[in-house]
Amino acid sequence: MAMQRILIIGASSAIAEATARIWAARGAELFLVGRRADRLAVIAADLRVRGAASVGCHRLDATDIDGHAAMLDAAIVAMGGIDIALIAHGSLPDQKACEASVAMTLKEIDTNALSVIALATRLAELFEGQGSGMLAVIGSVAGDRGRQSNYIYGAAKGMIGIFLQGLRNRLARRNVQVLTIKPGFVATPMTAAFSKNALWARPEAIARGIVRAVDKKSDVVYLPGFWCAVMLLIRHIPERLFKRLAL
Amino acid sequence: MLSSWGQLPAAPARDERWWADRAAALPETGSTLLAYGNGRSYGDVCLNGGAMLLHTRGMDRFIAFDPASGVLRCEAGVLLSEILEVFVPLGWFLPVTPGTRYVTIGGAVANDVHGKNHHRAGSFGCHVRCLELLRSDGSRRLCSPQENSDWFAATIGGLGLTGLITWVEIELKPMAGSAIAVENARFNGLDEFFAINASAEAGHEYTVAWIDCLAATPRGILMAGDHAAPGEAGCPRAPSPLPLAPPRLPVSLINELSLRAFNQLYYHRRLPANSRMHYAPYFYPLDSIAHWNRLYGRRGFFQYQFVLPLAERAALTEILRDIAASGQGSFLAVLKTFGAVRSPGLLSFPMPGVTLALDFPNHGRATLALFDRLDAIVGAAGGRVYAAKDARMSGEFFRRSNPRLDEFTPYIDPKFSSDFARRVML
Ligand SMILES: Cc1cc2nc3c(=O)[nH]c(=O)nc-3n(C[C@H](O)[C@H](O)[C@H](O)COP(=O)(O)OP(=O)(O)OC[C@H]3O[C@@H](n4cnc5c(N)ncnc54)[C@H](O)[C@@H]3O)c2cc1C
Ligand SMILES: NC(=O)c1ccc[n+]([C@@H]2O[C@H](COP(=O)([O-])OP(=O)(O)OC[C@H]3O[C@@H](n4cnc5c(N)ncnc54)[C@H](OP(=O)(O)O)[C@@H]3O)[C@@H](O)[C@H]2O)c1
Numbered sequence: 001m002a003m004q005r006i007l008i009i010g011a012s013s014a015i016a017e018a019t020a021r022i023w024a025a026r027g028a029e030l031f032l033v034g035r036r037a038d039r040l041a042v043i044a045a046d047l048r049v050r051g052a053a054s055v056g057c058h059r060l061d062a063t064d065i066d067g068h069a070a071m072l073d074a075a076i077v078a079m080g081g082i083d084i085a086l087i088a089h090g091s092l093p094d095q096k097a098c099e100a101s102v103a104m105t106l107k108e109i110d111t112n113a114l115s116v117i118a119l120a121t122r123l124a125e126l127f128e129g130q131g132s133g134m135l136a137v138i139g140s141v142a143g144d145r146g147r148q149s150n151y152i153y154g155a156a157k158g159m160i161g162i163f164l165q166g167l168r169n170r171l172a173r174r175n176v177q178v179l180t181i182k183p184g185f186v187a188t189p190m191t192a193a194f195s196k197n198a199l200w201a202r203p204e205a206i207a208r209g210i211v212r213a214v215d216k217k218s219d220v221v222y223l224p225g226f227w228c229a230v231m232l233l234i235r236h237i238p239e240r241l242f243k244r245l246a247l
Numbered sequence: 248m249l250s251s252w253g254q255l256p257a258a259p260a261r262d263e264r265w266w267a268d269r270a271a272a273l274p275e276t277g278s279t280l281l282a283y284g285n286g287r288s289y290g291d292v293c294l295n296g297g298a299m300l301l302h303t304r305g306m307d308r309f310i311a312f313d314p315a316s317g318v319l320r321c322e323a324g325v326l327l328s329e330i331l332e333v334f335v336p337l338g339w340f341l342p343v344t345p346g347t348r349y350v351t352i353g354g355a356v357a358n359d360v361h362g363k364n365h366h367r368a369g370s371f372g373c374h375v376r377c378l379e380l381l382r383s384d385g386s387r388r389l390c391s392p393q394e395n396s397d398w399f400a401a402t403i404g405g406l407g408l409t410g411l412i413t414w415v416e417i418e419l420k421p422m423a424g425s426a427i428a429v430e431n432a433r434f435n436g437l438d439e440f441f442a443i444n445a446s447a448e449a450g451h452e453y454t455v456a457w458i459d460c461l462a463a464t465p466r467g468i469l470m471a472g473d474h475a476a477p478g479e480a481g482c483p484r485a486p487s488p489l490p491l492a493p494p495r496l497p498v499s500l501i502n503e504l505s506l507r508a509f510n511q512l513y514y515h516r517r518l519p520a521n522s523r524m525h526y527a528p529y530f531y532p533l534d535s536i537a538h539w540n541r542l543y544g545r546r547g548f549f550q551y552q553f554v555l556p557l558a559e560r561a562a563l564t565e566i567l568r569d570i571a572a573s574g575q576g577s578f579l580a581v582l583k584t585f586g587a588v589r590s591p592g593l594l595s596f597p598m599p600g601v602t603l604a605l606d607f608p609n610h611g612r613a614t615l616a617l618f619d620r621l622d623a624i625v626g627a628a629g630g631r632v633y634a635a636k637d638a639r640m641s642g643e644f645f646r647r648s649n650p651r652l653d654e655f656t657p658y659i660d661p662k663f664s665s666d667f668a669r670r671v672m673l
Binding site: 025038039042043045046049050051189192 | 265267268269270308309310311312319321333
């Protein structure tokens with residue numbers, strides 16, 4: 001396999017870090033982007049020991065749209081180009097608090113959707129120009145249908161799902177891959193407060209699925225795979241019935 | 248809920264915290280704290296009923312590696328299996344490894360674990376160059392044989408009581424390949440064991456023996472090994488782990504009948520004098536069955552491991568006779584001699600002598616009474632019992648058999664405690 005130059009945004013996320021470890025073991029070049037420089041440095045050192053050919057770091061809050069261009073320039077300078085970009089950052093809103101606060105609702109949409117769309121737009125332009133590239137974005141099964149317990153997050157993830165669909169369609173003949181990753185329940189710091197059952201996956205398992213999907217140039221993956229069937233079912237429940245369910 | 252490997256009934260912790268950031272301050276808590284690595288200790292050294300456990304598996308980052316010297320620094324929650332995965336392909340091996348690779352490096356330090364090369368390499372702590380210790384007063388100490396050497400000696404084998412180990416630096420050893428050349432030999436009786444073991448130790452890096460503790464005269468198989476360059480046929484592959492773990496069982500599948508049958512078959516199986524195998528089945532025969540501890544059922548099981556000075560072979564015979572007579576005892580009884588390399592820890596288990604480890608299904612009072620009889624023999628012979636495996640020894644016996652305990656206690660962190668500490672140290 002050719003050497004891969006990989007940009008990871010939200011690199012301190014548990015799922016992104018587990019994915020980066022697999023890529024590092026293959027000898028990839030990595031460029032890590034996130035809000036906390038100290039955490040990025042710790043992760044970068046680990047990835048170097050695990051075999052990454054090089055690891056660069058860049059501090060950025062993804063909602064700082066004005067900082068995106070400089071970040072991409074830094075990644076290109078550090079690695080000499082970008083073959084794969086993984087957008088992994090996200091936050092799980094406090095749904096109840098959002099219902100009582102417009103500001104909070106819009107902030108969550110900003111973090112989980114607008115910042116992602118801004119990044120994807122620039123990366124699409126870059127990849128289209130170079131005639132190659134893989135853009136992988138972590139969405140969520142929550143984006144497949146709105147539910148009362150989690151619809152702010154779901155709306156944001158749903159928005160990026162549709163956006164990426166269009167982008168995929170646009171770039172299909174430009175040798176650019178667009179991958180939408182839809183994990184189910186994953187035990188990470190984001191979900192530390194939830195009690196877990198057999199439906200929950202570990203970030204390492206999701207990471208293996210992401211690497212596989214990137215290798216296979218997939219379009220959309222549910223991880224673990226059984227969520228594909230579960231969501232098919234959920235999407236097909238008639239709205240008249242669905243609106244009465246406690247979901 | 249976090250539990251230890253023996254699955255014995257124990258009070259749960261009140262608060263279990265996933266710990267991922269080595270730079271973070273310890274949590275504020277009204278109760279005591281204890282690090283929990285990967286729970287491969289059999290008894291209660293990794294438990295803190297009613298109080299707080301920090302699950303250190305989240306601290307699993309490598310920090311630095313020097314390919315010239317093999318010096319590796321990593322966070323305390325890294326598993327030995329993760330070190331092997333990354334470094335065996337590069338030609339490096341662990342300087343010392345216990346019989347399972349699913350232990351954290353912090354746990355390996357805190358129990359100062361030993362392996363099949365003790366006669367040459369000593370315990371794990373002999374290969375630790377330095378570590379960082381985080382105390383509940385917020386202080387961080389670099390501890391090594393040179394710097395803060397008293398803290399170093401207390402923390403190696405310190406059972407997690409001196410504070411939180413955040414990272415450890417060890418020296419990996421270069422090796423010829425991931426194959427192990429094994430020489431097998433049957434023995435009948437302890438005299439024969441000691442004779443062939445002495446020559447095996449002189450000629451081989453690793454030695455370990457399995458013994459059938461239910462037989463009238465103890466018999467078994469000695470397996471000596473050395474790292475070997477992969478043969479012409481290439482390196483033998485590791486067996487893939489069984490796809491399924493045993494379910495939780497209400498009763499133990501391990502009983503006198505199944506044990507006798509197993510031991511009989513195991514002793515008489517076809518045994519090549521020489522073979523070459525992947526390192527995993529040699530060092531970690533049980534790792535291919537996830538959660539094999541569940542075979543012992545809901546009541547759980549004990550492991551009893553002791554060491555005796557070499558001069559006390561008569562006591563070893565007496566112990567084996569007691570166990571055989573009891574009809575209890577285990578699948579894999581492991582017999583090994585420890586060499587003269589001194590362990591750096593104040594409470595380290597190894598001493599020059601012979602050590603035996605056996606599993607026992609939990610039959611309640613009958614099992615506990617047997618252990619008390621064995622303790623008396625071990626104690627009279629100047630030996631000790633391994634804390635990492637223990638869930639029941641008396642405080643009086645622990646204190647008598649660990650003469651340096653008084654030197655150790657001043658280093659216990661006032662906010663750290665464990666079920667084990669409360670049981671035997673106070
Ligand atoms: C199948 C099997 C075979 C084994 N074979 C051997 C053997 O051959 N030789 C041998 O010596 N042992 C052996 N053991 C025992 C095992 O190696 C030890 O119990 C080991 O310490 C377990 O490590 P752990 O990470 O699971 O730690 P735990 O069991 O979770 O904890 C062990 C101790 O370490 C402390 N600790 C853990 N992390 C830290 C930290 N970061 N800072 C401070 N304290 C910490 C805990 O508080 C506790 O006191 C075996 C166990 C099994 C299950
Ligand atoms: N866990 C699940 O069950 C689950 C299910 C489906 C989808 N997902 C998605 O998977 C992705 C990874 O999440 P995770 O589960 O691995 O959780 P995580 O470990 O909590 O990671 C979330 C990451 O997002 C980063 N982040 C949040 N806001 C940011 C911002 N404004 N700018 C830059 N970085 C920001 C965080 O950075 P800091 O380290 O600086 O806080 C953190 O690294 C997310 O997109 C999440 O929505 C998760």
